[in-house]
Amino acid sequence: MPAVELDAPEDAPLLAERGRPDEPPPTRPRTKARPWQAQAPGTIVSLVATMMFCVTSSGMLMLIPFYRLVEDALCHAFYDDDSPGIIDEMLCKGDEVQSRLAYLLGWFGLSSSIMTLLVAFPYGLLADRIGRKPTAVLAYGSTAVSFAFAPFMFGNMQAQVRSNPHLLMTGSLFLLFGGGVPVLLATLYAMAADVSAEKEKAASFLYLTFGATAGGLAGPLLAGVLMAKYGPWIPVFVVLAMEPFMLSLFFFIPETLVVEPKSHPKQDQPFLVGLKQHMRNGLQDLVRSVHMIRNVNIPLVLITFLFQSARFTAYTSTLAQYISKHFGWRLAETSLLLSPLGVLNLAVLVALPAVSRILMSPRFRFTTFGKDLFLTRVSTLLVILGALIQGFSHNVVLFLVGLFVGTLGAAESPLARATVSHYVDAEYTSRLYALIGMAEVLGSFIGGPALAWFFDQGLRRKGIWTGLPWFYIALLCGIALVALLFVKPPMKSLDDEAVRHEGDGVNGSAPESHLRSC
Incomplete structure (x- = not known):
């Protein structure tokens, strides 16, 4: 589930009692923190x-157990079993149960994406108006309630869920009251940006990335161990027990948004009036961001983000269900598989700076843009090759080889983001990120439901057709790769082009003779 990052103010504040001697105090506004913060x-x-x-970690810890509980509910309905216990998992691998499970998971993801589309932008504006911390607490509150909703339904409305599992989709409505995980993660990034000087932001974001990656490693590993030994309910209880601890962390974090009085003289205006004006300005920025597609290179790169939702769904819910169904693995075992993939993903990210230095060395002479575009193309190609190997594989060893190859291209999304950022001036980056977020959410409509249909068709047709979900991913990434082949580098001189684009900050494209750098 992809989130839109919130940009920090131009001069990011540092929360400390004393400013640094090498930076002027006016560029580092302070905020007051409580003694315990x-x-x-x-x-x-x-x-x-x-x-x-x-x-x-809590999200990944909840993921596979939730799939198992949904599968069990469908299995009870299929066997017309009213017993309160959990049916043996291997009895639930029939085509009818797995087909219904695929469609349900696909629609669950789509409903959450729609809620995110509705609330992510308003809550982002709210974070800029009332502060990061209240918005983050609201977002976490909706996340905690949504995490607790499914277990409540399974425990107290068991018969109703088994007869109509679509009732579980109503849990996505809680996203309207805080935004859920996407808004929470975006606000956390904004907090880090607020307290970091411009030269420190990259390091701060790296710490956050390592925190998220470590959670992505620990969550599936712990879920697999607990599920294998105790069943799906224990990981759920662990997630619920973590919620008070997570909420207590906000107690030690001060408000990081600092507004300079001189730059905002109307601080005494009514809250609703100020928020209305803030939303109007934000909507205008959002509309202006759409103007960026006039530079044909930007929509060509945005095609990669249009297919991100499909890739995320394929390598989470579809991956776990596919391996469990076609290779006879239990879902707990597929959860254990996600941790090594996370380690490989982290290794790829760590190796990228070294690869970048090699490409920009005198031997290869890549420009910064040329390097980013080249690596994006290579990563996309690796994803295609991995998906094709997975689609054609008839044993788990060959499938895991394809999974390994595809994971080598896991940096496709951040590389594409770096590539497209070359086409806009720095002050318009937030508009570009808004456009990327729109593309990712729109892509959810061709993600979960489409993959569920291809999975169902594979169950019906058998043979080589069982790999249809991975052929679909290969097709989408193939389209993205073809689009990337037509991307041209931005012009070095931006003055004339900036005037023609009415100040939207969109840079032009170089002529064909400049393509050598790519």
């Missing part, structure tokens, strides 16, 4: 990174 920027970033770890 973190004072130093590094401490605040560490707390935010810890929150990222907790959010990611």
